[in-house]
Amino acid sequence: MDTDVCRPGELTRADREAWSALQAAAAGQGLPELANPFLAPEFTVAVGQVRRDTRVAVVRGGGSTDTGSPAAFLPFQRSRFGVGRAVGLGLSDCQGMVAAPGFHCDGPGLLRACGLAVWEFDHLVSGPQPFAGYASGAFASPVIDVADGPEAFWSALRARSPNFTRRTLGKGRKLGREAGELVYVHDERDPRMLEVLRGWKSAQYRRTGRGDRFARPWIVELVDRLFHTRTDRFAGQLSVLYAGGRPVAAHFGLRSDRVLSTWFPAYDPAYGKYSPGLLLHLRMAEASAAQGLASVDMGRGAKAYKDALKSRELTVHEGWVTRRHPVALGRRMHRAPVRALRNAVVSRPELFGPADRLLKRLGSFRPKGRN
Structure with a gap:
């Protein structure tokens, strides 16, 4: 399995077409979640145009019969210290690897090939992802079937x-x-x-x-x-x-x-x-x-209107994939308590209600101009 890491703008036309073809074929292969537009090459290319830390891992082999053709694409953002984040983390509503059927790889091994100590995600798509075993939480993402x-x-x-x-x-x-x-x-x-x-x-x-x-x-x-x-x-x-x-x-x-x-x-x-x-x-x-x-994906988060509109729910995950590395340990120690507190508040009505009212009250004191 060979892994090339490049900026999104450096992807060849053939690679972008291969990425789109993997997405287009996903539904017929029992992986409709991969058809989400946040997993499309166009989204990653756009993020790469406004953020210089954006990269794409192009993996060849790993189960593909043609070792020269791309078998998987993993977009991510990388700091100079090797901290990796899902592309658009905190903004994108669907994250993960777009891969060919039968593709498999080791999560920490892929991180090593990408020069990462840790890779963080908060909307990891369900399915045969190399990072599925590293999820620390699962959350509903309501969908309208059309x-x-x-x-x-x-x-x-x-x-x-x-x-x-x-x-x-x-x-x-x-x-x-x-x-x-x-x-x-x-x-x-x-x-x-x-x-x-x-x-x-x-x-x-x-x-x-x-x-x-x-x-x-x-x-x-x-x-x-x-x-x-x-x-x-x-x-x-x-x-x-x-x-x-x-x-x-x-x-x-x-x-x-x-x-x-x-x-x-x-x-x-x-x-x-x-x-x-x-x-x-x-x-x-x-x-x-x-x-x-086929569907309208309303994204992770509990809202009354989503409950009324939804036909069903997908599941997205958050968590970290880490290697044995001091940067990974430091990142997790810094981020884990914040995530745990946020999820505890959001998931418990007796906590979310007062917190939401406090935020709105504080918002009422903000100046009307932009932050």
Whole structure:
């Protein structure tokens, strides 16, 4: 097994096509989770354009009959001290290795080939990953199945969440009457609407006491690049719901040829009583079904609206793969307590409720400008 490590921009056209082909074939091989757009080469290439620490391990052999062809791709970020992170850690909703059927390798051995002492992940995809045995926690990632078309989507939603569906559609009709005709654009190409979405999302982060991701220039640039990235199998997709010609809710996410992965949803608080964010999600799922996608992946995290919309749940994992190395020990000692505390708070309602209210209260004291 030979491993070459390069910057994403240094991948050959043949290697990128091989990566895309492995993804495209995954569903037919019983690994539909690998079709997630966060695992596509386009996402890693975009991250590499805004972060110089991004690398890709191209593995040849390891079970492939043609030892010269790529058998697996592992994107990651690497510090100068050998600390590795899943590409986009803390931002990406699906991580792992994209590999050919029958591929196998040793996790620590792969780290050695990549020059890493440790590799950290928080959304590792399920399946035959070389890092599966190193997970320290498993978490639900709700999914809406849309493969059978729009009518089947609506029928299934009404069957499992009748009250939610009725209330939300009723609010949509009221919004149409009071604010003007509703128009949904599934793939909005006006970049001004992306800026509107960022403004709403930044305000939401501040309002709820969370750190503003769009205060980081590299994330702003990454989203801009992904918005303009379009191939046969990948696109950065902006969806907008308008009422009376005015945008009331928007979402920016990533789409492969099978999966729409939700990422940055937000809405205008002036229309909050109409639940425009929920209306947007319904339209997104319906349009994705009409588009021929298989699913909408709503990402890790417990939310009431996800419970109402979901058809099922995937499982993603967090943890570390380590070698016997002092850097790995130090990294784990630093990160493990923080993760354990966060997961304990999020998973226990009696802790999450007060913590969430405290963050919102602190957010109310923040200045209205960007962080």
